Amino acid sequence: MKLRLEDITAEAKEITFVEPEMEINRILAQGPVREYHVNAPIGVTVSYYRAGTDLFFAGTLTAQTVATCARCAEDFKASNDRAFRLVMAPKSIGMDGDAGLRADDLEFSLYDGDEIDLGPLVREQLLLALPTRPLCQDDCRGLCPHCGINLNRGECECRSSQPDPRFAVLRSLKIGRN
Structure with a gap:
């Protein structure tokens, strides 16, 4: 125009x-x-x-x-x-x-x-x-990083079976009382 x-x-x-x-x-x-x-x-x-x-x-x-x-x-x-x-x-x-x-x-x-x-x-x-990061909804849960399932549609099986590897060091930590 x-x-x-x-x-x-x-x-x-x-x-x-x-x-x-x-x-x-x-x-x-x-x-x-x-x-x-x-x-x-x-x-x-x-x-x-x-x-x-x-x-x-x-x-x-x-x-x-x-x-x-x-x-x-x-x-x-x-x-x-x-x-x-x-x-x-x-x-x-x-x-x-x-x-x-x-x-x-x-x-x-x-x-x-x-x-x-x-x-x-x-x-x-x-x-x-236009938003710089398009989201289908504000609380979109995204994809499972292990199996790739859309978490908005349901839970995946691998989610609870594998602990976060970033916390593996904490398993060997022993806290004692002095």
Whole structure:
């Protein structure tokens, strides 16, 4: 979705659109966050207005993802929602003295040209909404380190029969009273 600068006025406007999932899936497949796959278009609502040359955006996005749990390796579906705000200033005047402080802010960006492409903004916000370690549930028990059974589905037989080898040294420890 692209907005022409001349259409962004001091009066706030709101748009709702869907961003295709193909580009974000390509980015996810090439990057460090390969556990996720977006399985439907991303729903986006954005309100926007202008104050001088600065552009202000506030919105929400909703994406349906399929991810692989980091503990049990099961695939699960999740809904990822994120609210965002962004201020954009023109590149030509965005590099003055105080812009160095503003450029570090996640809610600040620079624009160039006659159009604002909201696609990269939506993809960036979705990447920020994804947990770094996907879990199918907060209390996922993971896999048994010995037999590999999913402990969310039941207990394994080897769990109680093998003591933790890290405590083997303690078996030979004799504690006496003096």
